[in-house]
Amino acid sequence: xxxxxxxxxxxxxxxxxxxxxxxxxxxxxxxxxxxxxxxxxxxxxxxxxxxxxxxxxxxxxxxxxxxxxxxxxxxxxxxxxxxxxxxxxxxxxxxxxxxxxxxxxxxxxxxxxxxxxxxxxxxxxxxxxxxxxxxxxxxxxxxxxxxxxxxxxxxxxxxxxxxxxxxxxxxxxxxxxxxxxxxxxxxxxx
Amino acid sequence: xxxxxxxxxxxxxxxxxxxxxxxxxxxxxxxxxxxxxxxxxxxxxxxxxxxxxxxxxxxxxxxxxxxxxxxxxxxxxxxxxxxxxxxxxxxxxxxxxxxxxxxxxxxxxxxxxxxxxxxxxxxxxxxxxxxxxxxxxxxxxxxxxxxxxxxxxxxxxxxxxxxxxxxxxxxxxxxxxxxxxxxxxxxxxxxxxxxxxxxxxxxxxxxxxxxxxxxxxxxxxxxxxxxxxxxxxxxxxxxxxxxxxxxxxxxxxxxxxxxxxxxxxxxxxxxx
Ligand SMILES: C[S@@+](CC[C@H](N)C(=O)[O-])C[C@H]1O[C@@H](n2cnc3c(N)ncnc32)[C@H](O)[C@@H]1O
Numbered sequence: 001x002x003x004x005x006x007x008x009x010x011x012x013x014x015x016x017x018x019x020x021x022x023x024x025x026x027x028x029x030x031x032x033x034x035x036x037x038x039x040x041x042x043x044x045x046x047x048x049x050x051x052x053x054x055x056x057x058x059x060x061x062x063x064x065x066x067x068x069x070x071x072x073x074x075x076x077x078x079x080x081x082x083x084x085x086x087x088x089x090x091x092x093x094x095x096x097x098x099x100x101x102x103x104x105x106x107x108x109x110x111x112x113x114x115x116x117x118x119x120x121x122x123x124x125x126x127x128x129x130x131x132x133x134x135x136x137x138x139x140x141x142x143x144x145x146x147x148x149x150x151x152x153x154x155x156x157x158x159x160x161x162x163x164x165x166x167x168x169x170x171x172x173x174x175x176x177x178x179x180x181x182x183x184x185x186x187x188x189x190x
Numbered sequence: 191x192x193x194x195x196x197x198x199x200x201x202x203x204x205x206x207x208x209x210x211x212x213x214x215x216x217x218x219x220x221x222x223x224x225x226x227x228x229x230x231x232x233x234x235x236x237x238x239x240x241x242x243x244x245x246x247x248x249x250x251x252x253x254x255x256x257x258x259x260x261x262x263x264x265x266x267x268x269x270x271x272x273x274x275x276x277x278x279x280x281x282x283x284x285x286x287x288x289x290x291x292x293x294x295x296x297x298x299x300x301x302x303x304x305x306x307x308x309x310x311x312x313x314x315x316x317x318x319x320x321x322x323x324x325x326x327x328x329x330x331x332x333x334x335x336x337x338x339x340x341x342x343x344x345x346x347x348x349x350x351x352x353x354x355x356x357x358x359x360x361x362x363x364x365x366x367x368x369x370x371x372x373x374x375x376x377x378x379x380x381x382x383x384x385x386x387x388x389x390x391x392x393x394x395x396x397x398x399x400x401x402x403x404x405x406x407x408x409x410x411x412x413x414x415x416x417x418x419x420x421x422x423x424x425x426x427x428x429x430x431x432x433x434x435x436x437x438x439x440x441x442x443x444x445x446x447x448x449x450x451x452x453x454x455x456x457x458x459x460x461x462x
Binding site for chain 1: 194197220221222224226412415436439
């Protein structure tokens with residue numbers, strides 16, 4: 001799938017417990033004219049009308065919205081994966097949703113989104129794994145690396161819950177370890 | 191490194207499946223197909239894509255497994271309780287005056303949703319004059335749905351969903367538990383008709399006051415979605431209701447002008 005794709009860039013961020021804090025610091029630090037899509041896959045409660053999108057939108061000067069199925073992945077937008085669906089990427093750069101079995105006790109699963117994004121965006125993809133108490137994301141980062149993308153874990157010393165980024169680091173699937181300020185600088189340079 | 195099939199290989203398998211077995215998955219959204227097939231190749235330990243492709247072409251039993259595994263059958267009772275609240279308080283009262291009611295669950299999977307609707311109908315005192323048609327392309331899930339037998343250990347969650355949707359009765363009065371299974375009451379089952387029906391290739395077969403098709407269209411590409419909306423439009427009574435999954439929409443369809451959406455819900459009513 002990767003071969004025939006344009007070389008477009010995208011950042012996919014996976015987070016679990018404790019990652020909201022990191023995002024609330026990261027989003028305001030992103031430049032207003034950022035010209036790539038940012039996609040956030042967060043484990044969360046399935047309560048309808050969950051205020052996650054609103055909470056993040058307040059902190060961001062870029063438009064923040066929950067993913068709708070078959071919607072085009074647009075530059076300069078911040079997308080949030082909806083609760084209770086896996087998030088997938090189509091080769092024509094649109095989103096798909098999927099209600100299949102939970103992966104790592106999670107739906108959305110970060111592994112699922114990372115793997116699907118890697119198949120479509122290959123070396124245009126940066127995968128970032130934030131705070132969490134789950135092993136989700138490690139396998140996805142591995143696939144991103146194998147398909148030519150860049151993998152980053154939040155510095156476990158700065159993460160509310162270090163398990164998730166640490167798990168990825170210990171499995172040798174992480175290219176860079178960064179705190180939130182460094183993440184912002186990195187994304188702003190893309 | 192695991193095998194990840196290319197777009198071209200995916201097209202080849204889907205062509206084979208269409209040529210040999212007549213099942214048309216070519217207009218399904220590709221990303222989920224990729225993932226399901228990659229996963230199937232891994233769990234069945236195929237050494238190469240070529241061997242996987244050969245097996246599907248030549249082994250009918252394996253083709254059944256293929257259909258079972260690439261379609262996503264995950265479902266639950268009273269999934270999205272707020273949706274069932276809206277069915278209970280807005281949709282059922284609007285069709286209750288009809289002397290006879292037909293409801294269609296398209297893509298019913300193993301039937302959890304169908305039994306949920308039947309319970310609402312019973313509580314609204316409408317079940318005796320309703321027939322619920324429940325269809326899916328996969329004959330195995332249709333058989334399971336028909337049996338009305340579900341895992342006992344799921345009942346706690348379902349009972350919570352039922353209560354969250356506004357259910358006031360004792361949920362366990364709707365089934366009988368035996369070992370690790372439960373069987374739903376004959377009274378509910380009596381009003382259900384199960385059949386295989388493929389939304390891609392089969393046509394309209396009746397007129398309905400309510401069609402539910404939830405979490406099926408997310409697996410179709412936009413053109414196929416339109417085709418299926420057309421089928422639903424043809425199969426709906428003049429003031430009938432169409433219910434979709436929480437993340438699905440009729441919004442981008444040319445039919446939207448003839449439907450009115452219920453407040454904040456993925457339920458549309460035909461207005462002409
Ligand atoms: C995720 S389940 C949805 C179950 C239930 N409606 C719910 O929302 O919980 C999707 C179902 O759609 C069925 N399906 C997929 N393609 C179909 C087609 N072309 N025609 C009929 N059913 C189809 C699958 O077999 C599967 O059982």
